[in-house]
Amino acid sequence: MSGPLVAVLQFPGSNCEYETARAARSQGLDARVVRWNDRSAGIEACDAFILPGGFSFQDRVRAGAVAAKEAVMDAVVRAAGAGKPVLGICNGAQILVESGLVPGWSAGNVEAALAGNMSPGRSGYLSRWIYLLPGQEVAARCPWLSLMEPGQVLPLPIAHAEGRFVFATGGASSRGPQVTALRYCAPDGGDPGGFPWNPNGSCDDAAAISNMEGNVLAMMPHPERAACLWQVPPSLCGPWGDRRRALSGPMEGTGPEGPGATVFAGLANSFGVRVDR
Amino acid sequence: MTADRPAPAGCRDDRSGPDPGLDSALIGEIEARGLAMTLEEARHLASIVGRRPTPLELHLFDTMWSEHCSYKSSRSQLRTLPTDAPQVVLGPGEDAGVVRLCVHDGVEYDLVIAHESHNHPSQILPVEGAATGIGGIVRDVYCMGADVIGVLDLLRFGDPLGPRGSRTRSIVRGVVEGIWQYANALGVPNLGGDTVFCGSYDDNCLVNVVAVGLARHDWIVHSYVPERARDEEYVLILVGKPTDDTGFGGATFASAVLEEQLGAVQVADPFLKRVLSEANRAVQRLLHERGIEFGFKDLGAGGIACVSSEMAAHSGMGIELDLDRVPVSIEGLPPEVVACAETQERFGLAVPRDIAPDIIGIYNDDYELPRLFPGARAEVVGRFTPDPVYRVTRGAGRDLIAEAPAEAIVAGVSYERPWSEAPGDQSEPAERACDPPADIERMLTGMACCSRSAIWSYYDSEVQGNTMLRPGESDAVVIRPLPGSSVGIAISGDGNPFIGRIDPFQGGAHAVGEAVRNVVATGARPMCATDCLNFGNPEDPSVFWQFRESVRGIAHACECLGLPDVSECEAPLPIVSGNVSFYNQSPGGGPIPPSPIVCVAGRLDDASHARGIGLRSAGSSLLLLGERMDALGGSLYYRECIGHAGGRVPGFDGTLERKMALCVLELLRDLGDDVHACHDISEGGLAVALAEMSLASRSWTCLGAELPDTGRDPVALYSESPGYVLEIAQGRCPEDLPPFARVVGRVVEGLVIRGSGWSVDLESIASGHFDRLASVVWREEGLT
Incomplete structure (x- = not known):
C-alpha cells in the first residue's frame, strides 16, 4: 500500500492498535502497527504517528507516564517538533500529556494531567457514547480535524477511568481555549451541563486538547470505534443515529463511514489523499 | 519404576510386598496436606506408582482427580449431551470447542468458544476471583x-436487599470491578452476559464466564505434543509469570463445600496477558510459516504438573521435567508447590528443540518479558520422551521427585453417584390479582428486571472495533469479527433458576431455549452451545437428581434445536465446551437452586440484518x-406481584421452539428491513417484552x-411461555401466518x-428502571 506512512505505536499494554490502523488504512493512509522497541522499523521516515488506546505499561505510576519515558517517544517528540501530525487516543492521549507534547505551552514541561473521572454516584471506568463540538480556534490548524465544520456535532464513544483534563494553575482560564480541540456537548450541540454529557468532569468540558501549533492532538474519545456507520448504536439520537437506523443490507466491506472517520480522513486530507468510497 | 533409575527421594521402593503401614501413612498425608482425595483414591495412587507416593505425586493426582478436573461425578451424565454436528471441528475434550464459521478472502475461519465457572473464588475475593475468571477463560481460547x-459473564448473586444484602452488594461491586479491570485492560470486548439476583445465592454467588475467539482453520493448535515428537526431540517451553505459591490447591478448593481459603485464589494480571497474547501471536505466526508442528496449552488447575502431563499423555508420550529450570518469584518453595501452584498468566509450548532459542x-x-514483569520469561523446562512416563527431577543430582505412567495421570476416576427424586414445590397461588399499571411498574423497577446498564457502563464493549449491537440494544450482542466480511456473530448466555428450582428438567431445557431465542431474535442461526452446570454437593442424592434432570433437559433441547441452514x-x-461446578453450597446453608447456564453462539451471514429490540415507527404491527x-x-409476575414461586412452569416444546425460530429467521430473510425489531419473550412475559422494546426507543x-x-389477563400479559415479538412495518405483515403467530397490537406514539x-x-x-441497580448496589454505599 502506498500513501503517507503512519506509525501506530504499540506499547506493552496497548490494545486498540489494530482497529486504529484499520480505520487509518481505510482513508488511504499506509498505517502500520510498530512495536515500541522495534529499532528496525525506521519510524523516523514516518509521516505521522498515532498512539492508540489501551493500558500501556499497566498504567504504572500514572496512565501514560512510563510510555512517555520510552526511547521511541524521543522520536515522536522530534517529529512533533518538526511539525509532523501526532494523534493520541485515550491512553495515547495520556502518554502525550505525560510527555509534555500537549498543551506544550513551555517545551518539555508537563502542564496538564488526565485525572480520575468525577461523576455523581459512581467512580472508575465509564463506557458510553458522548457528543463533541470542535474548538473554534484549534480545528482550523489541526490536520486531524481539518474536515470538521464549525458547530458540527460529532458523536463518539468514550471508555476510560482517567479522562478528566486538568491544567497547571492558570492554564485553563487564559490559554485553555487555544488548545481545546474537542469539547463535550449536549446531543443538540448545546452546553453539556455536567454529567452525563460531560462524562468525567473534565475542565472546560475538554475532550481533546492539542499543542499551540495544532499538529499534536490528544483525544479521550475513540474515533476508531466509530469509523463505520454500523458501529454506531441504533439508539443514538441526532442525524448520525438516523443514518444508522436507516442502514440496510447487504453490507460488504466496511459500508458507509461513521462519525469517527473524519479524524483519519482529516489527516489524509492534509496530505492531499482522498479515497473514493 | 524402571530398574536403572533411583527411587524418588524420600520414598522407598515398595514392590517387594504390601506395606502394613501404608494406610496410616496415606491418611496422615491426606490430613497434613489438606488433600481432597479419599483413602481409597490414595491407595489407588499408591498402586499406580507401586510405592508410597511422593508429595508431588499426591498433589498432582489430588488435582487431577478433583471434581474440577476429572468430572468424576458428572462424566456419566455428560456423555448424554449431543456434541457432534457437521460444523463441529472440535468438541469437548481440549481447552475450548471449535466450529467452522466462514470463508473470507479464500481463508477458512473457525469460531473458538470456552465456558467456565469461577464461583468459589468470587464469593471470597470478588475482584480477584472475577478477574481471574476472565484471565483463565481467555487462556483456554488463546491456546x-x-x-x-x-x-461475557453470567452472574448469579444473592439478594442485595436481603438479610445478607450488605455482603451481596459488595460482592456485586467487586465482581463487576474484577471483570472490567481485567477484560478492559486486556482489550477484549465484553459482550454483556446476564445477571440474576436471588437469595439462594447469598452464600454462593455464581460467576460463569465465556470467551469466544476467531482462528484460521488451518492454524488451530492442539493442546498436546505432536506425533512428530517421536522422531524429533520436542521440548516444553514454559512462558509467562514466574511461578509463585498462589492458587496452590485451587482445583481442590473448587471441588468442596465453600470455606474461607484465601490462598487458593490466584492473582490475575491482564497487562502481562496482553503482552503475552501479542508475543504468542508472533510465535505462532513464525511456527506456522515455517511449517513446524507444535502444541500449546494454558496453565490452569494443577499448574505445571497438569499441563506437562496432559500434553505428553494425550499423545501417548512421556516427559522429563526439570523443576530447577522453572522461573520462580519466591525461592525455597517446596517442589509440589512449584509444580502444582496455579500462578496466572502462563502457557506451555511444545516445540522442536532446534527452534526453541528463536521462540524464547x-x-x-x-x-x-523480563523487563516488563520481574522474573517473567520463557524457559525450556522439560523434554518430551517416547517412553510414556512422567518424570520430575530437581537438584544437582537430578533427583526424581515424581514418576508415574503418564496415561495414569490423565485417566481420572469416575463415580456413579446415587440419586433420588426431589421435585420442587408444585403449588400455585390461590388468587392472581392483575393490575397491569402497578404490575408492570413493579416488575420493571424491581431488582430482577431493572436495567443492567449500570453494570454495562463499566464494561468496554467496543474495543477491537467489531461491535455492532451492544448489551441492551438487542437480545444478543452482535459483533463482526472479520473486517471486510459481512458475517456477524451473536452470542447470549441464559439460565433461569426460578424455573429450575421447580423443575430441573425444564430449567435445563429452557436455558438452551432462551439462549437460542436470544440469538435467533437478532437474526442469527445458532452454531453451537456451551454449558456450565452449577449445582450443590453431588454426594447429596437429591442434588444429583437435579443435576441428572438438568442435563437431560439440556440434551433434549439441543436435540430439538439444531437449525442447519444449507443441509437438510x-x-x-452441539455442545462443544462446558464445565461442571459442584459443591455450590455453604456449610450452614443449603445448595443453590439447580443452575445450568447455557451459552449459544450464532452466525449471521449478513450482519446488516441484525435486529435490535428498540421500536422504530408508529403504526407498525406487533407480531x-x-x-x-x-x-x-x-x-x-408471581415473584414480584403475587409473592409466590408457583408450581406450573412452562413446558419446553422442542418442535414449537424449532418452528418459531425458523419462522423468525424466514421473516427476517423475506421481509428484511421491514422487520424493525425483534425481542424474545422471557421474564415478565409479553407486557415486559413490549415495555423493554418501548424503553429502548426512548433515547431518540x-x-x-x-x-x-x-x-x-395475567396469562396473556405475563406468561413466560417461550415466544417472540416482532415489530413489522405497517402493511408488511404476511397474511399466511403459521398457527402459533398472530398480530396482537401495533406501535403507537409515546412511551406507553x-x-x-x-x-x-x-x-x-x-428512571426507576434504568437507575435502580446503581442506586441499590453502588450509590447507597456512599461511593462517589
Missing part, C-alpha cells in the same frame, strides 16, 4: 491458536409468536405499544403500553 474476540528470543527479547440434515445443536400458556410457575424518540385484546381499559406511562417508570 487453541485463536484471537479472543469477546467475553521472541518472548524475552522482542517483547521484553437433522443434526442437533407475537408462541401461544401464551397458563404456566406462570417461576415467573417474574418515544414509541409504545397498544394491545387491544389482552384485557387484564395501552391495554383495553388501562395504560402504563413508561416515562414515569423509566
